[in-house]
Amino acid sequence: MGNRGMQDLIPLVNRLHDAFSAIGQSCNLDLPQIAVVGGQSAGKSSVLENFVGRDFLPRGSGIVTRRPLVLQLINATTEYAEFLHCKGKKITNFDEVRREIETETDRVTGANKGISSIPISLRVCSPNVLNLTLIDLPGITKVPVGDQPPDIEYQIRDMIMQFICRENCLILAVTPANMDLANSDALKLAKDVDPQGQRTIGVITKLDLMDEGTDAKDVLENRLLPLRRGYIGVVNRSQKDIEGKKDISAALAAERQFFLSHSAYRHMADHMGTPYLQRVLNQQLTNHIRDTLPAFRSQLQTQLLSLDKEAEEYRHMNPDDPSRKTKALMLIQHFGLDFEKRIEGSGDQVDTVELSGGAKINRIFHERFPFELVKMEFDEKELRREISYAIKNIHGIRTGLFTPDLAFEAIVKKQIVKLKGPCLKCVDMVVQELITTVRQCTNKLRTFPMLREETERIVTMYIRERERQAKDQVLLSIEIQLSYINTNHEDFIGFANAQQRNNQTSKKASAGNQVIRKGWLTINNISLMKGGSKDYWFLLTAESLSWRVSEKVWQ
Ligand code: GDP
Numbered sequence: 311m312g313n314r315g316m317q318d319l320i321p322l323v324n325r326l327h328d329a330f331s332a333i334g335q336s337c338n339l340d341l342p343q344i345a346v347v348g349g350q351s352a353g354k355s356s357v358l359e360n361f362v363g364r365d366f367l368p369r370g371s372g373i374v375t376r377r378p379l380v381l382q383l384i385n386a387t388t389e390y391a392e393f394l395h396c397k398g399k400k401i402t403n404f405d406e407v408r409r410e411i412e413t414e415t416d417r418v419t420g421a422n423k424g425i426s427s428i429p430i431s432l433r434v435c436s437p438n439v440l441n442l443t444l445i446d447l448p449g450i451t452k453v454p455v456g457d458q459p460p461d462i463e464y465q466i467r468d469m470i471m472q473f474i475c476r477e478n479c480l481i482l483a484v485t486p487a488n489m490d491l492a493n494s495d496a497l498k499l500a501k502d503v504d505p506q507g508q509r510t511i512g513v514i515t516k517l518d519l520m521d522e523g524t525d526a527k528d529v530l531e532n533r534l535l536p537l538r539r540g541y542i543g544v545v546n547r548s549q550k551d552i553e554g555k556k557d558i559s560a561a562l563a564a565e566r567q568f569f570l571s572h573s574a575y576r577h578m579a580d581h582m583g584t585p586y587l588q589r590v591l592n593q594q595l596t597n598h599i600r601d602t603l604p605a606f607r608s609q610l611q612t613q614l615l616s617l618d619k620e621a622e623e624y625r626h627m628n629p630d631d632p633s634r635k636t637k638a639l640m641l642i643q644h645f646g647l648d649f650e651k652r653i654e655g656s657g658d659q660v661d662t663v664e665l666s667g668g669a670k671i672n673r674i675f676h677e678r679f680p681f682e683l684v685k686m687e688f689d690e691k692e693l694r695r696e697i698s699y700a701i702k703n704i705h706g707i708r709t710g711l712f713t714p715d716l717a718f719e720a721i722v723k724k725q726i727v728k729l730k731g732p733c734l735k736c737v738d739m740v741v742q743e744l745i746t747t748v749r750q751c752t753n754k755l756r757t758f759p760m761l762r763e764e765t766e767r768i769v770t771m772y773i774r775e776r777e778r779q780a781k782d783q784v785l786l787s788i789e790i791q792l793s794y795i796n797t798n799h800e801d802f803i804g805f806a807n808a809q810q811r812n813n814q815t816s817k818k819a820s821a822g823n824q825v826i827r828k829g830w831l832t833i834n835n836i837s838l839m840k841g842g843s844k845d846y847w848f849l850l851t852a853e854s855l856s857w858r859v860s861e862k863v864w865q
């Protein structure tokens with residue numbers, strides 16, 4: 311393919327984007343794309359506006375981008391913008407573009423600052439842009455504002471994941487330079503889906519705001535946290551520049567000057583800045599499309615076949631036909647059954663490729679959770695020290711004759727508190743799997759996109775509500791165990807038995823290949839914890855989520 315032909319690849323995929331969004335989200339084809347991710351105020355909007363050379367994105371505090379914005383940049387001789395939802399209307403006033411994005415966002419999300427994963431598609435033709443398609447996503451946030459749903463953080467995360475988990479998606483991870491790279495939300499998310507850093511491109515903004523005497527040379531030379539596609543530094547307009555209506559061409563000139571005059575960046579000035587970033591992205595997206603084209607083509611063909619089949623079914627359908635309502639009801643009913651089957655297990659359509667639904671939850675409880683508990687190692691020396699301090703502190707100025715109960719309690723309680731982390735993590739993992747399962751089940755509703763979205767929303771909300779209750783319950787159980795230690799319990803077996811059991815388990819351990827870690831022996835869900843000094847033995851029994859201290863012996 312000649313260079314000219316290569317340059318046409320992006321517009322070609324753009325046309326596919328349009329075609330698919332015109333027929334609803336149902337065609338979830340894996341189109342090659344670039345998603346822009348980053349924390350709030352990382353500078354995502356600024357980077358996009360610099361590409362276009364115009365101010366056109368909504369600004370403000372809080373979550374401004376609340377729907378994905380598919381931004382198609384097309385190199386052309388005249389400049390105008392056009393929304394897919396108002397096709398044919400060429401807008402030349404970019405303030406109007408901003409207002410339309412705001413209106414269109416609110417139209418779907420309501421004015422209460424909720425979010426929606428239905429994209430807005432905007433095409434900008436301009437002599438100043440290179441062919442490029444980017445998806446602007448909501449910034450990663452932590453705290454809900456106003457009447458935003460309390461789980462807004464998860465919702466945003468889920469939405470970003472929907473886009474970046476696809477192998478075909480390049481991830482533009484935007485991180486401000488005046489923040490530690492290790493804390494970058496964008497890089498953390500990217501790492502989850504692209505652990506090798508194969509399809510992540512790092513963008514470092516706010517280089518002008520770094521503390522005097524520090525610079526990002528190591529990062530930009532791709533030495534600190536290497537990515538295969540490297541990092542590019544940019545300097546966008548500051549808030550003051552924007553308020554002072556500094557225009558973008560002046561800002562780009564200032565950016566260039568910044569790199570040329572900075573001693574840490576001068577040697578790589580030609581590989582820094584917005585115009586360079588634009589060129590690199592154009593190149594990488596084109597290459598990416600070229601590389602994925604064959605797989606993409608066959609995927610398209612498969613989809614075509616199945617759509618043809620589906621179309622056949624609808625050929626004789628009348629949209630006002632009451633049977634359509636019946637069909638929707640039936641689908642909902644099936645959704646319920648399907649979900650139950652996936653959780654409870656069933657003989658039909660058994661997946662042989664990977665664990666899913668109930669089987670995965672089972673594994674979380676029986677493998678992941680115990681593993682998390684075993685991981686909860688403790689330092690024996692530290693524990694010895696703690697025990698001895700606890701005893702001394704309880705005796706006070708007296709030199710005690712007997713070892714006090716209180717010391718035992720204090721130490722045991724400290725160990726029990728440590729269970730909170732793994733238990734909550736277990737709940738998190740189960741919830742994640744439930745939500746994935748819901749998504750898989752709603753797949754069958756794809757011929758009714760609104761019904762699907764609404765079903766997913768309601769069921770997910772319900773799961774989140776339950777999640778909160780489950781976590782409260784888990785914490786309560788642990789509180790209960792903490793508040794009273796019952797040495798009268800039937801499991802209280804005395805020192806001799808505990809020791810005998812320990813001997814047995816050590817024998818078993820040496821016979822089989824049981825893992826022994828720093829004083830923890832884990833056999834058949836029973837963990838024997840040897841508390842350093844000879845005086846203290848206690849036994850913890852695991853019964854799924856409820857733990858209790860069941861044994862206390864001393865000499
Ligand atoms: P977004 O939330 O990621 O879209 O971030 P914005 O692009 O809206 O930027 C947030 C704030 O940071 C704005 O006030 C920008 O003017 C400012 N900002 C972004 N990039 C830079 C930069 O490179 N240098 C300076 N000084 N300010 C920047």
Ligand code: MG
Nearest residue numbers: 354355374375
């Ligand atoms: Mg923004």
